[in-house]
Amino acid sequence: MTGALATSPRYSARAIKATGLVEETKALLRVWTPGESTAELRRRVREQALLGKATASRSDDVVSNAFNQRFLVGASPAAPHLKRLLQEKGPGRWFTDLCLLYAARADVVLRETISVYAANRRATHREYVDTPSLVRFLEDQEAAGRMARPWAATVKASVAQHVLRQMTDFGLAGPNRRGLRDLLPFEPTGLAVAWLAHDLHFQGCSDLGVLAHPDWQVWTLGEAHVRERMARLAGPALWEIQAAGSVAQITWTCSSMEEALDVLARIELR
Numbered sequence: 398m399t400g401a402l403a404t405s406p407r408y409s410a411r412a413i414k415a416t417g418l419v420e421e422t423k424a425l426l427r428v429w430t431p432g433e434s435t436a437e438l439r440r441r442v443r444e445q446a447l448l449g450k451a452t453a454s455r456s457d458d459v460v461s462n463a464f465n466q467r468f469l470v471g472a473s474p475a476a477p478h479l480k481r482l483l484q485e486k487g488p489g490r491w492f493t494d495l496c497l498l499y500a501a502r503a504d505v506v507l508r509e510t511i512s513v514y515a516a517n518r519r520a521t522h523r524e525y526v527d528t529p530s531l532v533r534f535l536e537d538q539e540a541a542g543r544m545a546r547p548w549a550a551t552v553k554a555s556v557a558q559h560v561l562r563q564m565t566d567f568g569l570a571g572p573n574r575r576g577l578r579d580l581l582p583f584e585p586t587g588l589a590v591a592w593l594a595h596d597l598h599f600q601g602c603s604d605l606g607v608l609a610h611p612d613w614q615v616w617t618l619g620e621a622h623v624r625e626r627m628a629r630l631a632g633p634a635l636w637e638i639q640a641a642g643s644v645a646q647i648t649w650t651c652s653s654m655e656e657a658l659d660v661l662a663r664i665e666l667r
Contacts, residue, residue, distance in 0.1 A: 406505040408535070408543045410552055412559040414462035417566025419496050421448055423488055425464045426480045435465045467499040473599075475499055478658055485662035486588075490568075494589035494616065497567040501615040510534070510560050511569060512614035515580060519617075525577045526570055531557040569617075585616040587666030590626050591635055595649075595657040604647040608640065634660050 428447055429438055439460040442448055448456050468476040475495075483492065501508040514534045515526055535553045538544070548556075561578055564570040571579040597607045608627070609620045618626070624640050627647075631638050635657075637648040651657040 405543060407545050408506050408538055409504070410548065410556050411462060411466070411504050412506055412556050412563065413552075414458045415500075415563075416559060417493075417496065417500070417563050418459060418463050419493050419566060421459050422464060422468070422496055423483065423492065424448060425460065426468075426476065426483055429464075429476060429480065431477050431480075435461060435469060438464075463500075466503040467496075470503070473654070478654060482592075482658055482662060485658075489586070489588075491586040491588035491592075493567060494585045495592060497569075498589070498593060498612065498615055500563065500567070502612070506535075506556060507560050507563055508615060509538075511564065511617070512611065515564070515569070516614070516617070519580055524580045526561055526564065526580060527577050528554060528557045528561065531561060583617045585618070587626075587630055588661055589616070590623075591630055591657070591661055591666055594627060594636070595651065595654060598647075598649055599654050599657075604640075604645045605643070607647065608645055630666060634664055 424447060425438070425442070428442070433441075439457050442460055443453050443456050448459060451459065464476075468474060468479060479492075479495065501511060510531065514531060518524070518526060518530075532550075532553045535548070535557060539547060539553075561570065561573075565572055565578060569581060569583050571581055593612060594607055597610050597612065602610060608623050613619070613623050624638075624645075627636070627638050628640075630636075633650065635650055639646045651660060
């Protein structure tokens with residue numbers, strides 16, 4: 398196994414257990430209490446029917462395989478910050494953009510479907526995605542050793558179908574029409590761009606590292622586009638940026654993510 402392959406995240410079939418779940422995520426953030434364990438939340442959601450008519454099994458899957466994996470993991474989980482901004486800002490397309498970001502962080506299959514498979518199709522003027530071509534992509538990844546063990550053909554097809562549905566849920570692809578989904582133009586909101594820039598900065602990324610981080614590819618943004626978006630958002634409330642070639646300097650106004658949230662809740666960004 399090559400070094401690159403050894404460090405590449407393994408593919409999992411996690412996508413079968415979750416779709417975009419934007420509305421469900423809103424509902425869970427509103428009722429989730431900071432410090433509450435996943436087991437406690439799962440029990441409360443089930444007992445109080447907080448996800449409406451979802452079955453107990455489906456409710457457990459949404460909490461454990463989506464909400465927990467996307468928003469409650471890591472040294473600085475996203476749930477507390479998202480909950481606060483949702484309360485102060487109200488829902489909007491920014492929220493869907495961030496749900497996409499954290500879903501892709503949690504599932505390498507979704508991330509690379511967007512950043513590799515769909516990006517390649519856009520680059521070669523095939524402006525649609527479909528299950529058979531995504532299955533072939535998964536087969537290529539399997540041949541490259543990305544799965545811990547081979548997947549059955551039915552598993553590959555089910556993963557492909559669920560991932561493509563997530564692309565539709567998040568606004569990257571249109572609805573399924575005779576087996577095809579059109580790839581749609583995608584532009585993240587200014588609020589989402591500002592969130593991710595600050596998140597990367599407070600994770601310890603250098604200024605160049607922020608601009609070139611692979612997370613931007615989830616929103617179909619290359620480094621040049623990131624520089625342009627951050628330049629448009631620059632100002633005393635957020636940051637000042639000087640970037641040319643391999644040199645970049647960003648002067649950050651906020652000293653913590655909490656300060657950044659104060660600003661994001663107060664100002665309007667496009």
